[in-house]
Amino acid sequence: MEMVKLIIDGKEVEVAEGTTIMQAADQAGIEIPRLCYDPELKPLGACRLCVVQVEGNRLFPASCVTPVSPGMVVHTESPDIIEARRTILELLVANHPLDCMTCDKLGDCKLADYCYKYGIKESPFEGEKHDYAIDDSNPFIVRDLNKCILCGACVRACEELTGADNLSYLHRGWRRKATTAGDVDYIDSDSCVFCGQCVAVCPTGALQEKTMVGQGRRWEFERVRTTCPFCGTGCNFDLAVKDGRVIGVLSNPESPVNQRRLCIKGRFGWDYIYNEKRLTTPLIKRNGKFEEASWDEAFKLIAQRFTEIKEKYGSESFAALSSARCTNEENYLVQKFTRAVMGNNNVDHCART
Numbered sequence: 621m622e623m624v625k626l627i628i629d630g631k632e633v634e635v636a637e638g639t640t641i642m643q644a645a646d647q648a649g650i651e652i653p654r655l656c657y658d659p660e661l662k663p664l665g666a667c668r669l670c671v672v673q674v675e676g677n678r679l680f681p682a683s684c685v686t687p688v689s690p691g692m693v694v695h696t697e698s699p700d701i702i703e704a705r706r707t708i709l710e711l712l713v714a715n716h717p718l719d720c721m722t723c724d725k726l727g728d729c730k731l732a733d734y735c736y737k738y739g740i741k742e743s744p745f746e747g748e749k750h751d752y753a754i755d756d757s758n759p760f761i762v763r764d765l766n767k768c769i770l771c772g773a774c775v776r777a778c779e780e781l782t783g784a785d786n787l788s789y790l791h792r793g794w795r796r797k798a799t800t801a802g803d804v805d806y807i808d809s810d811s812c813v814f815c816g817q818c819v820a821v822c823p824t825g826a827l828q829e830k831t832m833v834g835q836g837r838r839w840e841f842e843r844v845r846t847t848c849p850f851c852g853t854g855c856n857f858d859l860a861v862k863d864g865r866v867i868g869v870l871s872n873p874e875s876p877v878n879q880r881r882l883c884i885k886g887r888f889g890w891d892y893i894y895n896e897k898r899l900t901t902p903l904i905k906r907n908g909k910f911e912e913a914s915w916d917e918a919f920k921l922i923a924q925r926f927t928e929i930k931e932k933y934g935s936e937s938f939a940a941l942s943s944a945r946c947t948n949e950e951n952y953l954v955q956k957f958t959r960a961v962m963g964n965n966n967v968d969h970c971a972r973t
Contacts, residue, residue, distance in 0.1 A: 725825035935963035
């Protein structure tokens with residue numbers, strides 16, 4: 621593979637041919653602002669916030685879609701670039717609600733972060749603003765198109781990560797919007813599988829998890845990594861915990877199995893943990909009535925009864941039925957226990973996979 625050497629902010633960088641300026645900067649530990657760019661999605665170059673100055677080029681190219689070339693000299697924070705980014709941000713907030721003080725996404729909003737970095741408090745560009753109705757028809761997602769910056773991340777995530785192709789651009793110019801097929805409410809969108817990938821990649825408050833609205837700011841949440849219990853794929857995600865209570869699920873890009881991809885069950889099907897019928901402690905039947913017991917008591921009783929059954933009726937008297945809601949590792953242990961400990965092959969799985 622051909623390697624290319626270039627200079628970024630005075631630092632010599634060597635990367636593979638075909639690498640973009642942004643990727644080269646990331647490898648060198650140099651941060652370039654970005655709103656539409658996402659490492660899991662195809663580059664779009666829509667927001668223009670990632671523009672850089674390349675010596676010998678009279679234009680400011682978008683670093684997320686511009687490949688490096690030998691000897692290229694790049695400046696990511698020159699006075700001209702800073703002024704260009706300030707203007708881009710001013711244009712974005714010209715048609716964006718400045719309700720950051722009451723927006724649930726503050727603390728996890730890239731637009732707000734960059735406005736803070738470049739000192740943008742308001743926009744000098746005055747004119748008509750969109751006044752879309754907030755769509756809260758979906759039981760899992762709240763959509764506020766007034767906060768959409770047309771970065772296209774939701775459209776690309778729907779197509780590239782989920783394959784649903786439910787979201788797309790509609791209209792042109794001032795009326796342009798990223799919306800559902802037919803511009804219907806989320807709940808009426810036939811091809812939507814409610815996976816929430818669009819929410820996971822949205823850099824602003826345009827798309828939010830409904831259960832977390834009004835629950836607090838993102839910096840107040842404790843993120844607890846866990847494995848999804850709904851199937852054996854082994855997807856990882858973070859539980860958003862506040863005051864000792866789970867209030868939602870957040871994607872974790874470092875998850876080795878799924879990155880930020882989740883299905884509707886994994887992202888939004890967690891509320892069963894607070895169901896009043898859920899068992900939270902082992903129950904042992906004594907005198908015809910179930911009574912709460914400790915885990916040690918339960919395990920001891922199970923081991924005792926399994927041993928008695930095997931000794932009295934033989935190995936073939938035992939069978940194990942595993943669950944699709946277990947991880948692959950847990951299912952492996954079930955079949956291993958059945959074969960190695962109980963001494964037979966009487967093991968099955970509810971999904972037969």
